[in-house]
Amino acid sequence: GAGVSQSPRYKVAKRGQDVALRCDPISGHVSLFWYQQALGQGPEFLTYFQNEAQLDKSGLPSDRFFAERPEGSVSTLKIQRTQQEDSAVYLCASSLDWTVYGYTFGSGTRLTVV
């Protein structure tokens, strides 16, 4: 596709439920990033992939968060045993050369934990 596609757009989860958020990056983009954006704040870095390799996961807030990109294209962010503080918009971005073009972000998945 022409852009970064994320699904679902909205997800309501009961506390304690596991969720999986999907990201389809732009074809050919080597780099893929996940960010978390709480209401009224800027995006915060979660993790970074180069192809299938997860090079940085320093932003993942707890071991309940797990991300993978097994074939170097589609990525999944999984949150186990969701908590209310996990409620946020989860943004995925991909890039070819981010210093020239920046990242291209998807529209995000809004997760609400009730």
Add this chain to the structure above:
Amino acid sequence: DQQVKQNSPSLSVQEGRISILNCDYTNSMFDYFLWYKKYPAEGPTFLISISSIKDKNEDGRFTVFLNKSAKHLSLHIVPSQPGDSAVYFCAASSGNAGNMLTFGGGTRLMVKP
């Protein structure tokens, strides 16, 4: 500890005038800076960037200025248009941190017709 700060949560400007959005940072290791624009229910869209070896970068109506000594950057939009109304985020990166961007909290710009 916020390393990138946008101290104005909102800004209102008349159409045709200049909009100036400001951003301050604390980490002297940051060497690359970007501005993003975000409409509701959409992801941020890349606007313009600047490397720390420059003090100005221009792209059409958008100009970014970097003052390294003051650890301050600003985005100028001239002339402002109603379609520019959005939330603007500045972001910074350092070579040591790889590709991670640190974002400010955003400034909501409203351009009045």
